[in-house]
Amino acid sequence: MSIGGEIDQIKTRVVGIDIREVRTTIAVVNIRGEIIGQDYFRTSDYPVVADYVIALSERVIALVEECGGFESIRSVGISAPSANYLTGCIENAANMPWKGVIPLATMLQDRLGIAVVLANDAHITAMSEKTYGSARGMKDFVVVSISHGGLGSCIFTNGLPHLGFNGFAGEVGHTCVEVNGRQCGCGRRGCLETYVSDKGLVKTVEELLAESKEPSLLSSCETIDIKTVVECCDKGDKVAIEAFNKVGTMLGVGLANYASVLNPESIILTGDMMQAGKWLLRPMRAAFDEHVFRNIRGKVRILVSILKEGERDVLGASALAWDAKEYSLFK
Amino acid sequence: MEEQVIKDRVVGIDISNTLTTYAIVDVRGNIYAEESFDTSLYPDVNDFVAVLAEKIVTLVEANGGYETIRSIGMSAPSANSISGYIENAANLPWKGFVPLAVMLQERIGLAVGLSNDAHVSAMGEYAFGSAHGMKDFIVVSLGTGIGSCFYSDRREHVGHLGFAGEFGHTCVEDHGRSCGCGRQGCLETYVGAKGIVKTAKELMEASDAPSLMRQLEKLSPRTIAECCDQGDEMAIEVFRRTGYMLGIGLANYASIVDPEAIILTGGIAQAGKWLVEPARESFEEHVFNNLRGKVKIIVSRMDNRERDVLGASALAWSVPEYSLFK
Numbered sequence: 158m159s160i161g162g163e164i165d166q167i168k169t170r171v172v173g174i175d176i177r178e179v180r181t182t183i184a185v186v187n188i189r190g191e192i193i194g195q196d197y198f199r200t201s202d203y204p205v206v207a208d209y210v211i212a213l214s215e216r217v218i219a220l221v222e223e224c225g226g227f228e229s230i231r232s233v234g235i236s237a238p239s240a241n242y243l244t245g246c247i248e249n250a251a252n253m254p255w256k257g258v259i260p261l262a263t264m265l266q267d268r269l270g271i272a273v274v275l276a277n278d279a280h281i282t283a284m285s286e287k288t289y290g291s292a293r294g295m296k297d298f299v300v301v302s303i304s305h306g307g308l309g310s311c312i313f314t315n316g317l318p319h320l321g322f323n324g325f326a327g328e329v330g331h332t333c334v335e336v337n338g339r340q341c342g343c344g345r346r347g348c349l350e351t352y353v354s355d356k357g358l359v360k361t362v363e364e365l366l367a368e369s370k371e372p373s374l375l376s377s378c379e380t381i382d383i384k385t386v387v388e389c390c391d392k393g394d395k396v397a398i399e400a401f402n403k404v405g406t407m408l409g410v411g412l413a414n415y416a417s418v419l420n421p422e423s424i425i426l427t428g429d430m431m432q433a434g435k436w437l438l439r440p441m442r443a444a445f446d447e448h449v450f451r452n453i454r455g456k457v458r459i460l461v462s463i464l465k466e467g468e469r470d471v472l473g474a475s476a477l478a479w480d481a482k483e484y485s486l487f488k
Numbered sequence: 489m490e491e492q493v494i495k496d497r498v499v500g501i502d503i504s505n506t507l508t509t510y511a512i513v514d515v516r517g518n519i520y521a522e523e524s525f526d527t528s529l530y531p532d533v534n535d536f537v538a539v540l541a542e543k544i545v546t547l548v549e550a551n552g553g554y555e556t557i558r559s560i561g562m563s564a565p566s567a568n569s570i571s572g573y574i575e576n577a578a579n580l581p582w583k584g585f586v587p588l589a590v591m592l593q594e595r596i597g598l599a600v601g602l603s604n605d606a607h608v609s610a611m612g613e614y615a616f617g618s619a620h621g622m623k624d625f626i627v628v629s630l631g632t633g634i635g636s637c638f639y640s641d642r643r644e645h646v647g648h649l650g651f652a653g654e655f656g657h658t659c660v661e662d663h664g665r666s667c668g669c670g671r672q673g674c675l676e677t678y679v680g681a682k683g684i685v686k687t688a689k690e691l692m693e694a695s696d697a698p699s700l701m702r703q704l705e706k707l708s709p710r711t712i713a714e715c716c717d718q719g720d721e722m723a724i725e726v727f728r729r730t731g732y733m734l735g736i737g738l739a740n741y742a743s744i745v746d747p748e749a750i751i752l753t754g755g756i757a758q759a760g761k762w763l764v765e766p767a768r769e770s771f772e773e774h775v776f777n778n779l780r781g782k783v784k785i786i787v788s789r790m791d792n793r794e795r796d797v798l799g800a801s802a803l804a805w806s807v808p809e810y811s812l813f814k
């Protein structure tokens with residue numbers, strides 16, 4: 158604020174950072190969600206988090222200098238797996254190289270001298286859909302992301318994210334859909350994620366191939382992943398189609414229970430699994446309609462995200478950055 | 489200009505299938521006067537509203553007058569706080585869509601808020617009960633039906649159309665027991681009153697073992713719990729199975745919502761440890777790791793009828809003030 162001087166200026170840009178197991182993406186984004194400049198580097202090159210923060214801050218500074226300087230930057234938003242918005246820490250991330258509780262927001266804020274906020278990838282994805290995507294204008298909705306071997310989600314209630322008491326809300330992937338079902342990485346059995354994820358799909362394909370006497374194109378595939386199973390579906394392979402039928406049905410049951418409790422306006426699906434398109438979505442919709450409580454049957458829109466996979470999370474991180482209380486060493 | 493006087497009382501109304509209770513309640517939840525009548529005497533909703541309005545007027549006149557009443561809050565099954573209607577209530581005598589809040593407001597001349605029993609229960613617990621001071625929590629009512637409501641950062645989650653919380657109709661067993669809602673395997677078919685009785689009958693049929701339950705004239709969650717108190721093994725097994733299913737349902741709910749506490753209310757919660765102990769064990773087994781040991785499971789300490797009247801009074805404070813009486 159200038160006292161007795163000119164009119165105050167607002168800062169019209171933020172930095173969005175999307176941290177994933179393999180790659181970190183940085184972008185300078187303006188108030189309208191236009192990406193002004195973008196950069197990325199390998200996360201896995203930095204097994205020590207202190208080194209990672211140094212490298213990250215150097216990259217951010219270089220990018221910001223290219224895109225108009227720090228005077229134009231209001232704040233920084235970060236998306237990371239297992240991040241907790243309430244504490245600003247990454248907490249015991251299963252797949253990241255850094256173990257334990259890491260106060261990443263504070264560490265980066267100390268280096269950059271501007272406000273930094275942090276949230277987990279599911280929360281960020283939902284922020285992105287709310288600000289720039291399919292959930293624009295909605296108050297009560299759920300965003301479900303199926304990718305990187307997991308199934309995460311974020312709930313919005315009355316226009317705001319529901320974070321929960323500890324900041325752990327939304328673990329729909331670890332709701333039990335089959336008592337004594339498949340073994341999950343979390344130590345329990347029958348979690349939705351063991352059926353509806355890339356790993357779950359592979360397991361379903363293996364089971365079907367072991368049971369089935371019919372020849373399948375999948376038997377001759379070197380690697381089985383979402384892409385190869387979809388290709389086999391497109392060629393009319395029965396086992397591949399049945400695999401997505403099973404995965405889609407489980408997803409439909411899980412989403413129906415979720416919707417019966419939450420009564421959302423819409424459920425927005427994102428993540429790698431969406432490349433399966435109709436092979437997944439048709440059986441999902443049938444199971445959803447069969448299992449959802451009658452008073453909301455036909456009243457929940459199930460949508461697939463319209464945002465690009467590569468952009469969604471940096472845009473979401475930038476949307477989160479606007480939530481931060483402004484603080485800057487640069488005038 | 490005179491000093492403005494604030495109105496420090498409201499009327500809370502709890503409508504259930506059998507009984508309608510109404511009370512005058514102050515800011516602190518003190519009940520000044522309370523009366524009730526039989527809901528089923530009025531199969532026509534117009535008659536019901538006329539009688540309800542008359543009775544409230546009489547009670548209010550006898551207890552401080554209209555000038556002291558700020559507004560009215562009402563709890564009813566299948567009520568929708570967004571529309572102000574009772575919508576297709578399965579067990580009430582009035583069918584279809586009933587604009588009860590507007591009907592009563594027109595007769596009484598005071599603002600009326602309406603919400604369903606599960607949400608009002610949660611408001612009661614939040615304002616005057618076990619959830620006081622909590623931001624994120626779930627209130628589950630266990631009775632004939634299983635209802636619920638959760639609070640997110642101090643506010644109730646009602647959902648897009650006001651239908652949120654249908655926890656009793658989440659599927660816990662694919663192709664399981666048939667539910668009144670037309671589907672199969674709903675939690676309510678195991679944990680609701682009828683579900684518990686069904687489990688008891690199944691167990692009695694499956695063996696010849698002696699059980700006090702065999703001598704009961706009427707099987708109900710209450711009488712089965714009484715058998716448990718007398719050490720009846722089979723009755724204890726009934727609640728162990730019920731608790732196991734409830735624990736799975738609550739664990740899935742908690743994994744999604746991450747509540748500070750889950751508060752159990754309603755008649756079936758009165759079974760106490762026979763239900764809660766197996767439910768907690770199953771809950772800890774099925775909840776996501778990061779919440780294990782962190783969620784309190786509490787049985788409400790409020791009396792059921794008191795909770796809903798007090799909850800309705802809390803709802804009354806949340807509607808904008810409007811009065812024909814100055």
